[in-house]
Amino acid sequence: MLRILVFVGLMFVASHGAAQDDGTVPEKQTGQAASPAAEQLSATPASPVERGKYLVHHVAMCVMCHTPKTEDGKLVTTRLLQGAPMPVGSPYPRQRWAFRAPAIAGLGGFSEESLVTLLQTGSRPDGAAPEPPMPSYRMTEEDARAVAAYLKSL
Ligand code: HEC
Structure with missing residues (x-):
């Protein structure tokens, strides 16, 4: 039993040591690889219009309500953000609820x-x-302001 424990212990020390030997070098390499990428990111910040597009399409999801959809639920991209009917009603019978999302492409008069x-x-x-x-x-x-810049650009 003791022999097994010693053996396991030695294996642990060996593999641990090996991991450190291996670990040190790739860690440095990762660090070196990461910094030029980070510099590249900060060197080319997204323009307000690009950032606005990202927010409108992927974060705040304005496109999902303010763009008309086809019968199978796909966005009609030729009428992007040009206003759309709300296909669903409120889950609360007495709550006020809009039945149309207005056009906001080109700021839509706002x-x-x-x-x-x-x-x-x-x-x-x-x-x-x-x-x-x-x-x-x-x-x-x-x-x-980025969202406004993107909407104005449409
Ligand atoms: C869940 C659906 C939904 C999403 C998401 C959504 N909207 Fe709306 N939006 C509406 C509806 C419906 C109205 C109409 C409200 C009304 O008539 O009072 C509206 C109204 C507006 C108005 C008119 C406000 C006013 O003063 O009358 C603007 C501007 C607007 N949305 C911009 C946006 C922008 C920009 C985004 C994304 C950042 C967005 N909306 C996301 C549904 C949505």
């Missing part, structure tokens, strides 16, 4: 300041809030 306030606070500058299911966002000013 001023940049009003959109930025809406995306930062959930309300327009006059204090009124759009009806659900329009989400009440709490974006940073930078993100809200």
Whole structure:
């Protein structure tokens, strides 16, 4: 029994030592490989329009409500963010609910300041809030302006 324990112990020390020998070098290599990639990222920051596009399509998902869909639920990309009917009603019978999401491509007649306030606070500058299911966002000013820049570019 003791012999087995000693053997296992030795195996452990051996493999542990080996792991350290192996581990040290790749760790350094990873570090070296990571920093040029990080530099590259910071050297080419996304433009506000690119960042806005990412937020609108992949994070805040504005496209899913403000773009019409085909019968099988795909976005009609030729009418991107040009307004769409809301296909679902509120789960709460007495809740106010909008049946249409307006056009927001090219800002859709909304001023940049009003959109930025809406995306930062959930309300327009006059204090009124759009009806659900329009989400009440709490974006940073930078993100809200990036979304506005992207919508303006459409
Ligand atoms: C879950 C669906 C949904 C999502 C996601 C969504 N919206 Fe809306 N949005 C609506 C609906 C519905 C309305 C209409 C509300 C009303 O009539 O009061 C609306 C209204 C608006 C308005 C008009 C506000 C006003 O003052 O009348 C703007 C601007 C707007 N959305 C921008 C956005 C942007 C930008 C995003 C993404 C950051 C977004 N929406 C995401 C459903 C959505």
